[in-house]
Amino acid sequence: MKDNLLINASYNLEVTEQRLILLAIINARQTGNGITADSKLEIHASDYASRFDVTNDGAYRALKNAVLNLFDRQFSFKEEDRNGKIGTVKSRWVSRIKYIDDSATLEITFAPDVVPLITRLEQHFTSYQIKQVAQLTGKYAIRLYELLIAWREVGKVPQINLAEFRNKIGVEDGEYMRMSDFKIRVLEPSIKQINEHTDITVTYEQHKKGRSIIGFSFRFKPKPQAKVEKLVNPKRDPNTPDFFIKMTDSQRHLFAKKMSEMPEMSKYSQGTESYQQFAIRIADMLLQPEKFRELYPILEKLGFN
Structure with a gap:
């Protein structure tokens, strides 16, 4: 399981x-x-417009309202001290914001406590997974998808x-207290969106004590991948600018895992990331034509044809 404090944080x-x-x-x-x-991270309205249509x-x-709201928000997470005692940390999300109306640009600086957690999230998400989240329009669906893919390796939560x-997916105290309302307004629409618009299919099971539902568990699996045709003749020179062979999702992750342990890949590693984290980033790199060309000799060495 991928342990990610930010995904497990309680926020809304x-x-x-x-x-x-x-x-x-x-x-x-x-x-x-x-x-x-x-x-000071710049975000352009044009990027948001193109990604979210x-x-x-x-x-x-939308972005200006969001950054103003985000400036006032807090979130919490559990943290262990050097003596092994668990405490609850409360932090703001951002310490500084700036908006430039003339260029429709925002600039944000994350609060110090948030930075290591954001960094873990950055390592966790590939741009492919971000593309999946982009298709979701419900905040609870986004949170549930993030929670699920933290368990991608085992396929169940x-x-x-x-x-x-309720805390993990951002349902506030006092909201949807009746189970029927919770299912109709939160759980079932989120499951429906995820199944329709992302790369996984998920089902849930409710757990009871007597007649009361006390919890949920989830199972999910990748959707079948359509057969992908090679976009170019693989015998072409990989130095050709348009050389790119589209890999299936399973191929990307299989070869990325092997590549993460190769000495030739050490120059691409970042700090103290694990082999698993490194493999996730490599899989992301293989979606980028320029990086694919660069890494193709290593792929060939591993038997990719």
Whole structure:
């Protein structure tokens, strides 16, 4: 299981605010600068508009409202001290915001306590997974998808206590207290969106004590991948600018796992990330034509044809 403190944090963000954070992660990845407590991450309305299919004007209005709301929000997570004692940390999301109306640009700086958690999330999400989240329009659906893919390797999430589950997906105290309302307004629409718009199919099981539902567990599996045709003749020179062979999802992850342990890949590793984290990033790199060309000799060495 991927242990990710931010995914397990209890918070309640609206859809646009969640998208804003994802765009900041994309920005940090594309610039290669990473994320620190001093980073001023730029987010352009045009990026939001193209990813989420809205107008530039609508994107900027949505982002400006989101960053103002995010500035006032807090979240919490559990943290162990050097003596092994668990404490609850409360933090703001961002310490600084700036908006430039003339260029429809936002600039945000994450709060110091958030930076290591955001960094873990950046390592966890591939741009492919971000593309899946982009299709979801419900905040509870986004949170549930994030929770599920943290367990992608085993394909199931063990029983979660009802109160804990409500916190994890951002249902506030006092909201949808009747189970029928919770299912109709939160759980079932989220399951429906995930099944219709993402790369996985999920089912849930409810757990009871007497007649009362006390928790839920989930099982999910990848959707069957359509057969992918090679886009170019694989015998072509990989140095050709348009050389790119599209891999299936299973191929990407299989070869990425092998590549993560190869000495030739050491120059691409980041700090203290695990082999698993490194493999996730490599799988993401293999979706990018330029990186694919660069890594193709290593793929050939591993038998990719």
